Amino acid sequence: MVTLHLSHESANLKRSVIRDLLSVASAPDIISLAGGLPASEYLPIEQYQECLDTVLKREGSRILQYSPQYAPLRAWIAEYMVKRGVTCTPSEVIITNGAQQGLAILSRLLLDPGDPAVIEQITFTGIQQVTVGRGAAVITVPTDLETGVDLDALEKAFQRQPRLAILIPDFHNPLGVSLSLEKRQRIAELSARYEVPVIEDDPYSALRFEGTPLPPIKCYDEEGTIFYLGSFSKMLAPAVRLGWIVAPTDLIPRITALRESFDLESSILTQTAVYEFLAHGWMDEHLRTFNAANLVRRNALINALQQHFGGEVRWTEPEGGLFMWVTFPETVNTWEVFDQAVKQKVVYVPGGAFAVEGGYTNTMRLNFSNARPEIIQEAISRLATVIQATPELL
């Protein structure tokens, strides 16, 4: 076999540890708090099936054709953004295959390999893939577990003229933290002042179960430097694979060309079926049920942690989303105990998987949305066994 020369641009890309963990976690007797999966039992399968059915019957075979982006869906998204306080017209919306495709497209739009890019020290692996994984010269900024990204550090990073910054405003993956209104305003100001494009990766804001909804950073975009990414994967169902970009109008043709070079288009059948779901007005009720269940599960997770772990173990208490971040004493290494956890039939994501420059070996990300409360209780009980069985710990 010939050994092929591979691109520099693919050399830095690592497979997400989480995706590997998801394979382990698919064994039926394992309790997984690892993936970013919404609760299967609350996915609106009957309603979505009805939507598919209606659309297939009403539209006929042209619904299986190539098609421009579905205009009513773009209009719905624009209206949704306006309700959230963003100035937005349908012509500023581009439909994508989920928010990850938005990240990949905007990274290509704004960043060449070797260019500086700002990301958080601890951030979603998909954000690392489109920056570190494309050979960017990454500048990291720390994130406070209570208040989110450190703005002094962000400003210093912006002074180095990076090509972009990627931030998560609500229910940060993996930390669970959200940004205050003031921080959002200030990020928009910094973005405009230093002319640094900020990509606001927001797949989770609709998953709020406590506290007051906050407007996106994009609301405060005065100079056309904020790019917003939304997703139906978390709001509705992962298998619809639909999200959207809101971008300045003058960049829409170029973003459209990039999107086409990636995979032409999203399925018109799926776009139309998702719009049917929205037009029925089913989203609000779905989100109420979904978020109510997530709140119960988050509380179950907090209770279980309180019951099994003493004062040296700390966790974030997110007001929505899917994830909680747990910090153990320095002596606990969550990579090292992972195998024992698998033996005890429980899995999580070691926090180090999200740490761009390594470290954070005493942390883990726990998902609370994809297991019933009693299962969460059992999972944490097993985890306590594993960690307490490790002699030098706690």
Place this chain on the structure above:
Amino acid sequence: MVTLHLSHESANLKRSVIRDLLSVASAPDIISLAGGLPASEYLPIEQYQECLDTVLKREGSRILQYSPQYAPLRAWIAEYMVKRGVTCTPSEVIITNGAQQGLAILSRLLLDPGDPAVIEQITFTGIQQVTVGRGAAVITVPTDLETGVDLDALEKAFQRQPRLAILIPDFHNPLGVSLSLEKRQRIAELSARYEVPVIEDDPYSALRFEGTPLPPIKCYDEEGTIFYLGSFSKMLAPAVRLGWIVAPTDLIPRITALRESFDLESSILTQTAVYEFLAHGWMDEHLRTFNAANLVRRNALINALQQHFGGEVRWTEPEGGLFMWVTFPETVNTWEVFDQAVKQKVVYVPGGAFAVEGGYTNTMRLNFSNARPEIIQEAISRLATVIQATPELL
């Protein structure tokens, strides 16, 4: 508004002219021979609806979740490749959102901006997007309208150590030409000898309505240098947005990571529904009906061209696929008459849109799959009016 710095890598990317034409062509009274659309009326909508229905009922809400690639579909694809003569196991198959995503992924895997890449002088715009559009130093090779890509030119190009070459073995888009068995073998030999990866872009081979099916270039891959791209978009329906890569096993983890960085995954609902269609054995019958209709339409197009245009106009006679390539006398400029054609309510793609280095202004690509025979007859009659009304032509 701030003017943002854009990446060099996105600067070279142009929107496909064809996608713009498709917008023009969507006016209801226009006859379009422009797009690469299969016949809507032969898309198997009732069967596909039955598949979706079965799968949604059988699998329950987990079919709307995140999921690893659907193993039975990978196995079906591997078996399909084996039937076509390729040594292939399911572990060498990666499911993509259509063949375009395969092109985008493999371009990222093998090519950095500035690297040399070999493509045909006249080729599919999606292939131009992942080479020219990524800033590759493109080396073009000519293609004969009867026999396909010129192998002497290809060998000379390979001697310049390009990072990849992209070729279309069957029913070339836009030329309609297919490669002989000998040419396929020789391409594989050249690829191995010069260690140049060849991407075999094959969305059309299942659309053969005449002549003898030929094995893919991948059949003759001795050194793991041939990457194969297939697609269900043309075989089954564009809106399923599913295709596949067959690649050497040692590169699968890296290709998987790239695919995840692009958009995580393809919908498990769609993957399972398409597999259901295949498991029913419905593909063979669907392709028989579909290809029979395409043959009638290709013949209608040839008849209409013979009737309206004299001996100075030439066209390819493809044995399958969707496209025919028409060459007019040098005096005809298909860009210039396009507006008049729109006024006469008929559209095509000017051949120049596919010409990497420009020129070919006297050519056009005609699609024969997406209009009934009598409509094709009417379209060519209108086109003849336009071209004959232009005084200096013919």
